[in-house]
Amino acid sequence: MGAPAARALGGRVMPAPVSMGHGVLRAPDALHFGEGARVSIAPAVEKFGRRLGVIVDAFFLDSPEFLEVLKSLDDRGIEYRTFSDVVPELPLDSVEIAAARFSGLEPDALLAYGGGSAIDLAKLVALRLVTSEPLAEFYGENRVGRTVLPLIAVPTTAGTGSEVTSVAVVSDPSHALKVGISDPVLIPRVAIVDPELTLGAPPSITAYSGIDALAHAIESHTARDMRLDWSKTLPVATGANRLNSGFALGAIGALGASLVDAYRDGGDRAARRNNAYGATLAGIAFSNAGVHLGHAVQYPLGALTKTPHGMGTGLLLPYVMRACMPWRVERLAEVGTALVPAMTGTAEERAEAAISRVAGITRAIGLPRSLREMGVAKSQLDEIVEKSLGIARLIGNAPFEANTEIVGEIVRNAYVGGAP
Numbered sequence: 001m002g003a004p005a006a007r008a009l010g011g012r013v014m015p016a017p018v019s020m021g022h023g024v025l026r027a028p029d030a031l032h033f034g035e036g037a038r039v040s041i042a043p044a045v046e047k048f049g050r051r052l053g054v055i056v057d058a059f060f061l062d063s064p065e066f067l068e069v070l071k072s073l074d075d076r077g078i079e080y081r082t083f084s085d086v087v088p089e090l091p092l093d094s095v096e097i098a099a100a101r102f103s104g105l106e107p108d109a110l111l112a113y114g115g116g117s118a119i120d121l122a123k124l125v126a127l128r129l130v131t132s133e134p135l136a137e138f139y140g141e142n143r144v145g146r147t148v149l150p151l152i153a154v155p156t157t158a159g160t161g162s163e164v165t166s167v168a169v170v171s172d173p174s175h176a177l178k179v180g181i182s183d184p185v186l187i188p189r190v191a192i193v194d195p196e197l198t199l200g201a202p203p204s205i206t207a208y209s210g211i212d213a214l215a216h217a218i219e220s221h222t223a224r225d226m227r228l229d230w231s232k233t234l235p236v237a238t239g240a241n242r243l244n245s246g247f248a249l250g251a252i253g254a255l256g257a258s259l260v261d262a263y264r265d266g267g268d269r270a271a272r273r274n275n276a277y278g279a280t281l282a283g284i285a286f287s288n289a290g291v292h293l294g295h296a297v298q299y300p301l302g303a304l305t306k307t308p309h310g311m312g313t314g315l316l317l318p319y320v321m322r323a324c325m326p327w328r329v330e331r332l333a334e335v336g337t338a339l340v341p342a343m344t345g346t347a348e349e350r351a352e353a354a355i356s357r358v359a360g361i362t363r364a365i366g367l368p369r370s371l372r373e374m375g376v377a378k379s380q381l382d383e384i385v386e387k388s389l390g391i392a393r394l395i396g397n398a399p400f401e402a403n404t405e406i407v408g409e410i411v412r413n414a415y416v417g418g419a420p
């Protein structure tokens with residue numbers, strides 16, 4: 001990371017870099033990846049016991065693949081009960097409704113089968129079933145402090161990475177913005193990622209979930225450098241670090257090579273495989289390193305516009321990368337090389353190419369070109385900036401001290417659109 005380059009690029013003085021000397025990796029006990037991996041669901045369940053609560057997105061309830069999973073549970077004599085009323089964006093009361101469905105079954109484990117909404121719901125039911133305390137007690141980081149029911153997570157979208165992450169996001173009507181419960185104890189014990197399950201996702205879901213995964217990878221690779229106190233409970237987001245940047249760069253390579261192809265042809269199996277792989281790697285990276293500015297701005301943006309999470313994080317991504325340039329030239333250059341391995345040039349040139357390339361991907365997958373096009377009014381920009389700055393855990397994970405000026409620049413540039 002060159003301080004002279006940073007100065008040349010914007011005159012902002014870069015803090016002394018703490019090299020990526022440390023690494024933190026918290027992940028499922030087992031991660032199965034590959035076409036057909038879903039047949040490993042029943043054997044994985046059996047390791048935890050014989051009673052299972054199943055949370056399945058209603059879209060899959062009658063799908064042949066899911067019926068096969070149920071049959072394999074039957075064949076093994078596993079008793080199960082299904083809950084399929086998964087509501088996107090996860091309203092808080094749906095956790096209570098789902099938990100009530102399993103009362104009397106006393107499940108040994110839960111299975112989540114669906115997108116991020118189904119998996120996040122299952123994470124919170126896994127917590128709800130071991131405590132009667134209000135979930136609001138656990139909002140924030142490292143507040144769960146107990147073992148929850150084991151969860152086997154099977155994603156059907158290539159995006160959130162929730163199958164490997166320590167966070168569940170919930171909409172609580174008493175909070176204007178969505179809230180998160182982040183604690184490594186929420187990480188599913190087993191993640192089974194079968195790209196065939198994503199084959200039916202329509203282009204819009206492929207686009208929003210895939211670009212969000214790319215945002216997870218790029219934000220985690222460019223996150224702040226932290227000094228960890230190993231003698232204390234580690235923060236959930238430990239900043240950019242050596243173990244997770246490997247996952248992030250792998251994710252960027254896979255998603256960069258395939259997201260546009262999967263958007264254009266949902267039946268492209270190689271593209272679906274790469275996307276699913278990239279989304280899961282990105283999930284590992286951001287679950288440990290943390291995301292930052294794009295996700296901070298998305299919270300108020302999503303609340304105001306009621307648009308999908310990935311539409312916002314994706315649209316903002318090139319503008320966030322631009323804002324990071326003075327502090328993160330080398331890492332953005334690595335993003336460039338991950339996107340196009342044959343890329344040559346100086347670090348600045350490769351970092352610039354990375355921003356252009358990401359902006360090109362957002363256009364190719366049909367994201368709105370600007371916040372204006374997304375339905376944001378100019379008069380709302382200050383409110384978006386102010387509320388973003390209030391999300392301390394994300395703002396604090398940026399590679400520089402984010403303030404009204406810099407976040408305002410990101411938001412105003414994204415509002416106008418055009419070259420980031």
Ligand SMILES: NC(=O)c1ccc[n+]([C@@H]2O[C@H](COP(=O)([O-])OP(=O)(O)OC[C@H]3O[C@@H](n4cnc5c(N)ncnc54)[C@H](O)[C@@H]3O)[C@@H](O)[C@H]2O)c1
Binds near residue numbers: 116160166205
């Ligand atoms: N826990 C985390 O780490 C994390 C990270 C990012 C986002 N999230 C949360 O995840 C949620 C979004 O998850 P998502 O983007 O996976 O979408 P989702 O689970 O909300 O599903 C969106 C829609 O896609 C449908 N769908 C899912 N898979 C499909 C498939 N293969 N074919 C056809 N339709 C399919 C669903 O039925 C639903 O209608 C949000 O609540 C967000 O806050 C969680």
Ligand SMILES: [Fe+2]
Binds near residue numbers: 212215216295309313
């Ligand atoms: Fe995200």
